Amino acid sequence: METSRIRLYPSGYEVECKTGETVLSALEQAGYALPNNCRAGACGECKIKVRSGTFDQGMVLDMALSAEDRAEGYGLMCMAKPTAGVLEIEWGTDDAQPKLFPPREAVSFVVVDLLKRTSRILELRLCPLGNPLRYWPGQYVILGDSENEIPPRAYSIANAPGMDGEIMLQVSRVDDGTTSQWVHDHLQVGDRVKLSGPYGTFIGDPSAETPVLCLAAGSGLAPIMALAEAALARGFRQPVTLLFSAPGESDVYERGRLALWQARYRNFRFVTTLTRENSGDYQGRITEILPGIFPDLTEYSIYIAGSTAFVEDCIDTVKGLGARESLLHTEGFHRQQSPESPPAGRLMT
Ligand SMILES: Cc1cc2nc3c(=O)[nH]c(=O)nc-3n(C[C@H](O)[C@H](O)[C@H](O)COP(=O)(O)OP(=O)(O)OC[C@H]3O[C@@H](n4cnc5c(N)ncnc54)[C@H](O)[C@@H]3O)c2cc1C
Ligand code: FES
Incomplete structure (x- = not known):
């Protein structure tokens, strides 16, 4: 042809x-x-x-x-x-990376659904009132309520961009946390909220045609879901393994979308490791079990998201298994809340 x-x-x-x-x-x-x-x-x-x-x-x-x-x-x-x-x-930058969308301030959304995913993770489904927010899978937005003194916090978008502009956020309850508690205890279906963004550079690397390993814990699953959804939908053919760490079965969420992808895409595999129960695919922390499952990560693109401690521990482990810095992408849910300024030359005009 x-x-x-x-x-x-x-x-x-x-x-x-x-x-x-x-x-x-x-x-x-x-x-x-x-x-x-x-x-x-x-x-x-x-x-x-x-x-x-x-x-x-x-x-x-x-x-x-x-x-x-x-x-x-x-x-x-x-x-x-x-x-x-x-x-x-x-298309893109000098090294063929996608250009980023300029962030927008205080874009109005309506809460169209609230889903309790686990005892500590609440999913918000938000629809835009005006033009949808354009973003790359893996990026995050800032949510807060300045009128009621709820400080702005970063939340990763959990879905790939779609026609209706709906944005899904998965918010973990932090016990004495102001914004996460407001989300869990006060937000109602039908409320209006304002989002700013998108921010961040935890986005897929189009130039890497390698097998992919995604590691997530807690709501760290959110940006990984968006990245995986977009990559699979556009026909990414290399093997993709998503390894999710949770204390027990009841902390494993998104089973529906993940089961659909496993059925639809032969190259996608979802596995769990449980740290406090004896079921799941594996038992123990990712850092303990990874060497037995992936002894050599030199050829893998690796995406890691979750708490800073989880991400740091995983980085040490994957580097010990040969992971290359250039193929390693991480998103630690750290406490510093000022959004990442987009790197010079990477914004769309
Ligand atoms: C890029 C990025 C993406 C993020 N994506 C998500 C997401 O998708 N889902 C999600 O639930 N969270 C996410 N976070 C974390 C989120 O932004 C907030 O930090 C978190 O919701 C706590 O805010 P808060 O106002 O409830 O707590 P705060 O009032 O800020 O803090 C209350 C207490 O919790 C501690 N604390 C605060 N934040 C953290 C933290 N991240 N880890 C451990 N202890 C903490 C503080 O030390 C304090 O003791 C992300 C963070 C970043 C930087
Ligand atoms: S015009 Fe709609 S995607 Fe091309």
Whole structure:
């Protein structure tokens, strides 16, 4: 079958695109995520500047791609098919990392559902009142209530971006914690809340075509769920193992989504290790059992999220098993609450 090539600017990285395949699909196959919603030329979410080369744009709506957009060289990648040779598009940074969305302040959401996931973790489902917040899976938002002196705190988004802009947060109760207690004890379905964000760089690395190991404990599962959901949905083919550590069976949550992924994606495996019960797939702390399951992690991309102590312990263990710094991604739920400033040159314009 004939192929064209898609060259990413400014990195110069190239991706093959089969005849008849869309640019979005070819990028996804190669691990390069592109924001998208309708995948049908109707929403404009996948609009990107094409620097050179030719493509067939197909039937798209004017409201998604205006005449001015076309004149300036933009195209909708969910419908665009390269017609010959090399198509050069603007995507990402010098080293082919995705650019970040500029954070927004105090975006209004309504609490549409509250789900008690475990005795200590409450899940909030939030729908935007206006434009959805654009984010990469793995990023976090800041939630608080300044009018009622509830301090702003960071919470990782637990789902990949979807059409309706819904955001899921999974908040652990901290016993004498102001914001987490407010979330658990005062927030009601129908309340309005304000989120700022997105923040953080705990996002998937598209250039890594390696097996993946995810380690999570408690609500550290949240950003891992968002990352895994997005990677699996875009056709990531390498083996992905998610190892979740919990005291007992009743602290293991998200079994529904995880069972669905196990059934749908052959390369995905979810395993638990329980620290205080004798059931689960494994027993004991991740640091104790990991060497027996993954004796050599040199070829793995590793994602770790949870309390700072959990993350630090896991980092020591995986490094001891050969994990490479460049393939190690971590999100410690530390107490310092000022959001991470996006690195220079990584913001979308
Ligand atoms: C990037 C990032 C992402 C995060 N994502 C999540 C998430 O998805 N879900 C979630 O539940 N939490 C998450 N957190 C933690 C969250 O931001 C708050 O720190 C936590 O909810 C406690 O806030 P609080 O106002 O209830 O407690 P505070 O009033 O700030 O503190 C009360 C007491 O708890 C202790 N404490 C506070 N925070 C922590 C902590 N993180 N670990 C241990 N002890 C603490 C304090 O020392 C104090 O004694 C994240 C943190 C970061 C930095
Ligand atoms: S994803 Fe909606 S226009 Fe491409």
